[in-house]
Amino acid sequence: MFRRVAIVGGGAAAVALLTELVDRASAPLHLDWYTGGAAQPGRGIAYGTTSPRHLLNVRAATMGMFSRRPRGFLDFAQRADTQVAGTDFLPRRWYGDYLEDQAANALAQSRSRGVDVRVVPFAADALVPEIDGVTVVQGERASRVDAAVLAIGALPVRPLDGVETALLAEGRYVVDPWSFLASSGPHTAPREVALVGLGLTAIDVLLDLADRWPDTHFTAVSRHGRLPAAHLPVSTVPDDDGGALVEAMHDAPEIRRWLHLLREAIAAGDDWRVVIDSLRPSTHQLWEALPLAERARFLRHARWAWERARHRMPPQVERQVLALEREGRLRRVRGRVTAARSRGGHVELEAWHAGVRSSLLADLAIQTIGLDTDVRNTLHPLMRQMVTNGHVTPDPLGLGCQATPDGRLCHDGTPWPxxxxxxxxxxxxxxxxxxxxxxxLQARVLASQMLEPAAAPARRRLASQAG
Known part of the structure; x- marks a missing residue:
């Protein structure tokens, strides 16, 4: 068991782990929680929005899936509003309130459970991992802990390649849509806005700005020009646990074969969403089974389709977006944006589709491509320090860090203990x-590992060898 643990990050993942550790602790434990200066620890970017138009993209009851308290969020929401149902898509700010409440409860209960929590309202400047512990540097202070967990959330957003520096300086190309939404107002309304990307982030930005700027028109540019899929109006459950499909996919870890199996399963069912949802408990195991070359193939050819099908809009959000299209306020364009330039007080976007170049003029362009997980060239100071010093190895496909499935980060192919x-x-x-x-689910696994008696892993290894 680790007696002193550092949690680095102030968002939802950090709160999930903090709550699990406090709840499970059966022996004295010290936690250093580096919240990164967040004004409201726990909310992060995802749940920091205050807009009532930004909804969770899963039903309220599903937010507790894989947790020890599956009804936790639903019970919290129903205490505030008895009319809330588990099938509702609630505002994301409500989940932010829930996370804040969870963090406050964990801190309040920590003493009685033998857990000493030191909240550090700053970011960690550096981490130095070693075999027998980790040194955490913050300012002029260095603290030694038994283990550290990086729960940093979203990396700082970077502009796409080809965006002119001058355009960024003018403020006509917005890289961080969330900061922009928090600071913009009706008096800044442009006539034409271009959205670079068409995932759930773009939908959030679109709905918020369309309401603030009723005379503004929007053009969304994405490679395939398709909206995220929508949930069914009513909640559904898979006919089975998807076991046969998952087993067949495990037997043939190859993207082309998987697409064939998925098409067969969808053709045999009532709705494709049921098939996709049946894979959710097994997705990480299927991903682990894919060789690196197949993962790269998936990212090149099938990622967009998976993201569209897996991360869906609430039905009421889809209705609002389609209404904007019918009114002529939203236009969708297919193309990969390769350049953004300042042109006579406007933004000129250059895009390519099927070998044909096109250009688009707008008063303002907003980059809405979603989460950045590539630590290889990140602007995040701590991750840049750790990558530069060789403490962690970036994932070769730009998907965070190399790590074991149970959460241990790697350096040169070796997991840190x-x-x-x-x-x-x-x-x-x-x-x-x-x-x-x-x-x-990850928080539960990590908490179990960290609070496990020291002899337990050795016993498991011996049992495995004996078997």
Missing amino acids: RLFGIGSLMRGARWESIAMPEIQ
């Missing part, structure tokens, strides 16, 4: 690693 990751940094090891249910 006392340095762990959770959430976005684990995407290369687990693929589905950024949604709250999956993060809750």
